Amino acid sequence: QLQLQESGPGLVKPSETLSLTCTVSGGSISSSSYYWGWIRQPPGKGLEWIGSIYYSGSTYYNPSLKSRVTISVDTSKNQFSLKLSSVTAADTAVYYCARHTIAAAAFDYWGQGTLVTVSS
Amino acid sequence: QSALTQPASVSGSPGQSITISCTGTSSDVGSYNLVSWYQQHPGKAPKLMIYEVSKRPSGVSNRFSGSKSGNTASLTISGLQAEDEADYYCCSYAGTRWVFGGGTKLTVL
Numbered sequence: 001q002l003q004l005q006e007s008g009p010g011l012v013k014p015s016e017t018l019s020l021t022c023t024v025s026g027g028s029i030s031s032s033s034y035y036w037g038w039i040r041q042p043p044g045k046g047l048e049w050i051g052s053i054y055y056s057g058s059t060y061y062n063p064s065l066k067s068r069v070t071i072s073v074d075t076s077k078n079q080f081s082l083k084l085s086s087v088t089a090a091d092t093a094v095y096y097c098a099r100h101t102i103a104a105a106a107f108d109y110w111g112q113g114t115l116v117t118v119s120s
Numbered sequence: 121q122s123a124l125t126q127p128a129s130v131s132g133s134p135g136q137s138i139t140i141s142c143t144g145t146s147s148d149v150g151s152y153n154l155v156s157w158y159q160q161h162p163g164k165a166p167k168l169m170i171y172e173v174s175k176r177p178s179g180v181s182n183r184f185s186g187s188k189s190g191n192t193a194s195l196t197i198s199g200l201q202a203e204d205e206a207d208y209y210c211c212s213y214a215g216t217r218w219v220f221g222g223g224t225k226l227t228v229l
Contacts, residue, residue, distance in 0.1 A: 037218075039220075046123065046209065046220060046221070046222045046223040047158075047166065047209050047211075047220040047223070048220060049211075049217065049218040049219065049220060052218075060216045060217060061217075062217060063217065096165060096166075100218075101171075104154065104156070104171045104172050104175070105152075105154040105156070105171075105213035105218065106154075106156040106168055106171035106172070106211075107156070107158070107166070107168060107211070108168050108171070108177065110165040110166055110167075111165065112165055113165050
């Protein structure tokens, strides 16, 4: 059974960089059939796609966040990571990592999510 | 980019059917048969319920069905059960990006 687990600091100061890692177990991140993505959800609000990466390193980013987002992959560790720079309180959210199929473009496996609070 | 438009809330009694709409544009919902729907219970991660407009993943009840007409996709839940009470989100591929709806809270009366 595929599992995804987010990890990283739960508190980040304004103007600093948020860094999260998603560890994939029970399957290979190097599968040619999937992208690996990050989605966030501010408290009490809806879901927002942040960006996605293929095992080769090819990336797609949300245009509204593109200038601040970097997603990378480490196939040797079966992990992919998110960096979001210059954070503000508006970036406070539960951050999810997820797998999505290339063919169906659907997010079929999700991590449990991790709350990141931006505050001084 | 703008989120897809969903009603904020819908409600129904046990056994009834409800439909949640998801309106996008010709750049997302209208251009691709790649609409998916997610169920989210409080404090939990979203769960994929429908993909490619109308397909159900293994293990999802056949009470859940999806459709699309033009720029609007729909999720129908028949035979409502108490456990269906949750938030529901649509999502569409939009050519190198994905866009979610604002979410709909389903209340089972």
